[in-house]
Amino acid sequence: MSMSQVDDAGVKSHERNGDDGEAWAMLGGVLALAASSAVLLAWQVATPRAIGLAGITLDRLGAALTLLVGGVGAVTFRFSMRYLDGEPIRRRFLRRLAFTISSAYVLMLATDLRLLIAAWATTSLGLHGLLLSYPDRAEAWRPARKKFLISRLGDAALVAAAALVWRDWGTFDLGAFLRAATAGPVVGPSATAICLLVAAAALTKSAQFPFHSWLPETMEAPTPVSALMHAGVINAGGALLLRFAPLVVRVPEALLLLSLVGTITAVLGMLAMWAQVKVKRTLAWSTVAQMGFMMVQCGLAAFPAALLHILGHGCYKAWSFLRSGGLPASAPSVEVVPPARTLGLAALGTGWGILTVAAASALTGFRPDHAPGELALAAVAALSIGQLWVVLLGPSRPGRSTFIRLPWAAAASLAASVAIFALYRGAERFLAPVLGDPPAPEGALAWLAATIPAVAFTGLVVVHALLPALGRRASGRAFHVHALHGFYLGAVADRLVDRAWGRRIPKGAEHA
Incomplete structure (x- = not known):
């Protein structure tokens, strides 16, 4: 050989x-x-x-x-x-x-x-x-x-x-x-x-x-x-x-x-x-x-x-x-919904969401009044229903007015609310042997922990609706650049890492 x-x-x-x-x-x-x-x-x-x-x-x-x-x-x-x-x-x-x-x-x-x-x-x-x-x-x-x-x-x-x-x-x-x-x-x-x-x-x-x-x-x-x-x-x-x-x-x-x-x-x-x-x-x-x-x-x-x-x-x-490595399909042209219409639909949808959350709670046994955290969770669910209305009713559809689509949006909202809290109740029962029966958090700190995300996510809904209008302003475009770079928090962290580790990289590593 x-x-x-x-x-x-x-x-x-x-x-x-x-x-x-x-x-x-x-x-x-x-x-x-x-x-x-x-x-x-x-x-x-x-x-x-x-x-x-x-x-x-x-x-x-x-x-x-x-x-x-x-x-x-x-x-x-x-x-x-x-x-x-x-x-x-x-x-x-x-x-x-x-x-x-x-x-x-x-x-x-x-x-x-x-x-x-x-x-x-x-x-x-x-x-x-x-x-x-x-x-x-x-x-x-x-x-x-x-x-x-x-x-x-x-x-x-x-x-x-x-x-x-x-x-x-x-x-x-x-x-x-x-x-x-x-x-x-x-x-x-x-x-x-x-x-x-x-x-x-x-x-x-x-x-x-x-x-x-x-x-x-x-x-x-x-x-x-x-x-x-x-x-x-x-x-x-x-x-x-x-x-x-x-x-x-x-x-x-x-x-x-x-x-x-x-x-x-x-x-x-x-x-x-x-x-x-x-x-x-x-x-x-x-x-x-x-x-x-x-x-x-x-x-x-x-x-x-x-x-x-x-x-x-x-x-x-x-x-x-x-x-993510595949070639994306050609995206259809997206209609820019006016901010006023988006905010209006989000407000109406959130109001309807509160009703559907209440109905879903009664059907599934979920109790949003049981603890501040679960009340905040119900509020986030209602905000999500508002965003569902924006998606379903925001863009105009040829031959289908908003009033014709409204019953479908209302029915979808109720179905989504029931699904959300049925899944939560199912997961709650599933985890009960592991978590036991812990007490419901209460007191000022518990209410503060529940209020912070509810207020912040409401603010996010408003900002998202106003993005088309902000894009036409110099301040809005500047905000877009800052957000694109993660508000430069990574640069601050990089400086701290360089101080702790140094700037040197192994020999042979090259910049692309």
Whole structure:
């Protein structure tokens, strides 16, 4: 046998081993997905009992979250195998992707604080490696470094919370800690500090203000990384809060913090998203806004809504990013609706939305007067009905006047309201074995946490209606430029990162 034949045989053997590794990784993802699905289906016909083993608890919450991680992970891994076919980074990328997905899967199930911290950190480290899949691109380094430093702040907050749990309760078991900390009518100072540290860790993980600017800047990473990041990893902060929900709901300071920061993030994300012209940056700012709203839901103690949001947004955003590389269909000309008509329809629709929300509440058993947070959630639903009216009745339709379309809009509004609160009630029952029966937040801080997002989202509705008029003014065009650049908060964060890390990038990295 000649030397060339030996070399060819070695190359083929190497490639075959690589293909075998990819096949085993894909099989593992499919099995994990099947396990989560089987557990969810079994619990629909049997008594819901959590299964605990070696710091991992498989309950309804964990099964739902791992179903999302496993599903998005399997689809992303399969997509990556084709997307990077022929690329020299392919094998290294797939190993890192499998490592990150596995870490995120464990993170969603971990109830031993040591295992939770380990999975929390390794998920972040795996994502850091994926963001630098093309290390020769200089534009990839700054957002990756920014994300790395922000994640270390979250790690420190979570480690500090675990240290306090061990010091004052002598355990690393999350379930035992929550039962002990919430046994009395009042939460002590130590438990309050732990809850605030957990909230801070969640804010850093889910790209909340002022830790959000790295997310829209990670466009140098391959498309599968964006899909996994925006559909799975970014939800880790919400998953952490859901795990600590029995304690979070008893700490008004934490609820106010989550509501305030989430509202600021959602408003910034929406304003920046409306100004973008590139598809992936629009999707990235959309994720910032959506994660802000998810934090608001946690701040309103509407944890069933937060779980629904995580699952729905994760599936939608994975689909959006994985199809973002295709050529978009030619968009039809869009009629610019006058601001006065938009505002009028939004006001009428919101008024009708209040009635449909009341009717849907009576039909589904949802009680908006049960707590300030649920009242605020009902107000946001009514605002959403107003926006539905703008979409259905705003543009003129040949041969179909507004009055002819009005009954259809009214019926669609009622159906949407019933669907919203039926889903919420279903998620509430689904999570009841995990969350128990926590008290409804009350008091001045709870009302403040509910008022802030309701007022802010009402303001967003008005601003969105006035955008066509603002675009004709110099001040409006200047505002558009500021929003396009995320109000320059990323530049401020860049300067801080440069001070901490330095400006140097590895040799060989070049600007595009």
